[in-house]
Amino acid sequence: MAFVCDVAEDVIQGHFQRHGSAYVVVVPIGYDDEEDKSYTLLVTLDILPGVEYEFTYCIVEHDGATNSEYCYWSGADVAKFIGKEDRATILGCLASVTAHLLRAVRPRHVTMCSWDVNLPEKAKRKHFLIARVFEACGYEVHTFDEYHGQSVWCMELREHREVDKLK
Secondary structure: OOEEEOOOOOOOOOEEEEEOOEEEEEEEEEEEOOOOEEEEEEEEEEEEOOEEEEEEEEEEEEEOOOOEEEEEOOHHHHOOOOOHHHHHHHHHHHHHHHHHHHHHHOOOEEEEEOOOOOOOHHHHHHHHHHHHHHHHOOEEEEEEEEEOOEEEEEEEEHHHHHHHHHO
């Protein structure tokens, strides 16, 4: 397999969609130049019981030969077929899409959990970068002790936090 990244660093084109209370952004990120496969970045804000929203992202592989899809949730799995430079480009795309989504939706509370358990420090950097995007968009970010090996972040929109203090 030979992954070809086609994310432009200066212009990101994707599809923003709302389905009920869920928000989804889909961005084409590449294709396989040997097999009939294409790849998209899927970024979501969806309702989670007990919490306002959960933030998730994955890479979706569409296999044109079988008309099937597979979601890559694990960074370790993605690293097996996407090179380091392309992963960095895709991470930049994820950061931009996340900022756009947060500015458009402005959810009050958001949680984010790592997919893989017991992440090494190097792997946690990606999640901390996303947490910095939340901070830049006006959120206060809290990390918690790992839960069954998963890293957990909770974000609260600062403007709502200040209003809640006044109540």
